[in-house]
Amino acid sequence: MGKGFARTMAACVRYSAVAAVALLAGCATHDTGATEVWDPLEVPNRFIFSINQAVDVIAIRPVAVLYRDWMPKPAQRGVHNVVENLGEPVTAINDVVQGNAHQAATSMARFLVNSTIGVAGLFDVASSFGLKKSDNDAGQTIGYYAGVEPENGGFYIMLPLIGPSNARDAVGLVADASIDPFGIAIYSLSGSTAYWIYAGTRYGTTVIDTRTRTMTALDDLERNSVDYYAALRSAYTQRRAELIRQKREKTDSRAELERRDNLALVR
């Protein structure tokens, strides 16, 4: 990650303004084809789900509530920005693998700007430069190339301490972790102890940040469903499918034009 890296990023900055335009979320007008999610492991999944729920009630949610109510808002935003910023390189790699150079450029430009001017990612300066945040990961990359309905991510699986996933996204998680430049750098420079400290800290921070931000939505889903496990399974599958659809449509020039028309309308 030496000079070549920096050069790429410099090039990225040029493209990023153009790319930012293309970013607003698309609008899939398809019917979500998924009737029921394939869940052959439902019994063990429900068991793990109940453990996850217990851990959440005892440990994670209370901490998230304290964090939400007592940590000053600007600090919360800062933490969120740092976590997001650390994810930008992996996002950019996935953008590249999906053949979306503009998006990759934007993600790298964001990383460059926020890591420097944004003080190690604490401030999301890039957004105010028009470099819009986007989301990408290896699960989406697999879905992008899989050639099946994006609702079909293989069997559904409830991961301990992580939550809902499926075969596609679980493989994606491992892939993303193994290409994380910070993980690789820390592991090769300082060894495995340092790596686990880094990974653990990052994971813990992410969990609290994410839990805080999803509190309203998850509480709502839980309260207003008769089978929370099933409702969550459906919502997760639909959400992931939507993200993959957007990635697929981005390479479709007609969809892209429509998106711009739409953008013009909205603005």
Place this chain on the structure above:
Amino acid sequence: MPSFAPRRTILRLAVGAGTMAVAVSGLVTAASGQASADQSPAAQLIQKTAAEVIELIKAKTGAAREAGIRQVLETDFDLDYMGRSALGTHWNKATPEQRERFLKAAASAEAHAYAERFGQYGGQTLTVGRVTTRANGTSVVDSKLNQSNGEPIAIQWEVRNEGQGPRIVDVKIEGVSMVMTRRSDFNSYIQNHGGKVEPLIDELEARAKH
């Protein structure tokens, strides 16, 4: 080794779910005017619904608010259609009496849920965008829920006209359909209760009481 990776999954889920929550409160949002040049009946319906809900939240609280929301749901949403699709294949197996009870209980549950969500209204605005019409006559209205902090949330409204004017039949928040989620939820509950609709209706009725 991938112990920090979870962040992404959770995040996604979070985004989806968060979206759902916010989106839910999204209904609430004001329709900001300059948005759509497109004044199709479907787009107008969304604007009108948003305006009504906001008005309601500002003017009323508690039981009065819930009753008001219920009324908006009944006039602007096709609750029977939504209930039918949420029950899916089990609809055909239900007796007329069960169907009636189910629709009534489901409507109460929805009204209660929406009233609660709108209680968290924080001044977001709804910008209505493009309207697409599908082959089956359903219009899809794109909109963005603009938040004071953070990214706007994409909300799609499915509008159908069954002869009584356009009505909303589904709300999709960042790709997550309320009806679809409800259907999975109900379907799973029914399967885990001997494949019968009766326990679901009982459960919904019990929940509607408070």
